[in-house]
Amino acid sequence: MSTIHVKNISKSFGDTQAVKDVSFEVNPGEIFGLLGPNGSGKTTSIRVILDIYQPDSGSVEILDGPMTDEKLNRVGYLPEERGLYQDVEVNRCLSYLATLKGMSKAQIDKTLPAWLERFDLTEHQKKKNKELSKGMQQKAQLIAALIHDPEIIIIDEPFSALDPVNTQLVKDLLRELRSAGKTIVMSTHQMNQVETLCDRLVLIDYGKVLLEGGLSEIQDQFRTNQVIITTASPLPEKLEGVAKIEPMNGNFRLSPAEGINAQDLLGLLVNQGVRLNTFEVATPSLDEIFIQVVKKG
């Protein structure tokens, strides 16, 4: 049973069709990537999932049924457009937002210090939000999304404004939450983060689903028979069975000639006396897949 089931949702604003017949499922305990170029309909889809927008058609099932006020308290949300009360102290603002998620004062008093500690914000908790750096505000916003221990976490660009140390902190946290059985929907443009974190993903453009599935499935789907090698000696200009040789950062990307697969190519290279250090069947990066699919779509 999926945690989130988006069924054929469509949503228009005036003449603009933001989302068109979008469907996907998010499974319990996975990190799910919601990808797409700017203006592709990701945020609208998220808002429909959260019941902020009503779809023109289609429906969304969350935790086995439509969204309710009670279920909203089981969802944590980090919106694309960050917002905290700028003239309010960090701890007061976070306490207020936690109250809206149904937490009691006692629960907040018990939980908030640990979160502030984890995100290194304890000494800044009495400052007004406007006095914090962008990265600190981002961390405070993440606390607001997570403090009530939600079952479903929907985060839009969680790494924006974070330095490498804090990026790693958030990545570790997301993995930890996944291990704890939380379902995470992550929307981001940082494909390297998707590759390292996401179990499955959906790619949307112009409001339509272009791609959906497990990360490795999708990579297999776009895998070519190209290979990447590193060698102990320079490569000759021409090699039998190789249609194209592309040098790349000390490696070589080889495109086999027609009718030759990676296995055949390995044998041919060895037979031609190429001294191989590594031989790897090229896996397409998500960046490449993203660009390829979006251009085609």
Next chain:
Amino acid sequence: MILVPLIPILLLGGLNLVNQDSSQTIQEIFVKEAANPLPIGVVDKTKLIQEYPNWVTGGRLIAQESEELARERTAAGQLQGFYLIEEDYLQSGKLRFIKPEVNMITELVQQDQLKTLIEYNLLGADEDVYLRYTNPATFNYEYLNPETADTRDQSEASTYWLPYIVTMFFYMVVLISSSTMLSAIGKDKENKVIEMLLSSVSPLDLFLGKILALGLVSLVQMLVWFGTIVLLPRIGGNMLPFLADFDVSTSLVLSAIPFFIGGFLLYGSLMAGLGALAPNLREANQSTFVLMLPLIFTIMAIAQLIENPNSAFTTFMTLFPFTSPVVMMTRISIGQVPAWQIIACLILLFGTVVVVMRGVANLISSQALLSGQKVKVGQFLKTVFVGHPRK
């Protein structure tokens, strides 16, 4: 903000404690301490002043035989100084005041005494003539309520000024308190917190939560302010004589509660709707003037309302829901208002509140809150009253 009106109460209360003689006015408290107790001489070269009655001079102005003697006495410290009324006074009107040092506060009081003395003598030193001259006519206005035949003496300051004060006060509290709704929703949008809030509560809950919370705060604020108007005459009446004439009854304050609530809900809802639609506070503020026109018109027509409290125009303004919260308080502060008008006013006011709140609740959709658009007040009001699909 709520406690600002307490400042005059604290000041007057403090003065009451410090000043043992409760019969003194504020002017007396300060002037007496600053004033030099020595008398002032008057050298009258025109022989105009025949009498120096004590009720005019308070014993402070004393006739001097000559300028030389007055100078000697001043130099000897027997006089504070002296006025010199020159021979051409009747033509020029000029006087000279000769004294060793200048004290602005005491001089203002002393000049008044000399002026009164001259006026009194110019009018033939006749006390009755002088008193009639200073108060040539006393008009006595009486307000007759056609239903209750209640007559009130309009010559009393409280009767004359109270409706003006109550009208202005109510105009301000309704305006200020309803504007807090606009500001609250505008700030949520400006701080971009609105999406976080909408992921926790529905737009309707957000609207109702704000109107309830701000309504309670505004009600407390109104009661503190109005309570100050009730308390001020009682605390400071002996020191500020004009305040003593005001007798604002507690029942007037209590009767304000339903009309304030109605006024706040009506205008607060409209302001909230405007705040939800407009992209930012600046844009919303530009449109509030149009929404507030009925209240502004009430202030423009204040004299007409107070002078003709039973006219058809005033009755209409009392019943019209967009003016009734303020005008009804004006009417109540003037005198008896027919019971049917109070009941009809409340029914119409709260009926309109229900319609407007429903309209605005439908208008405050997530889409409106998250997008923001150029506000056209006409279109906005049409949507509120005619209807609009939610979300």
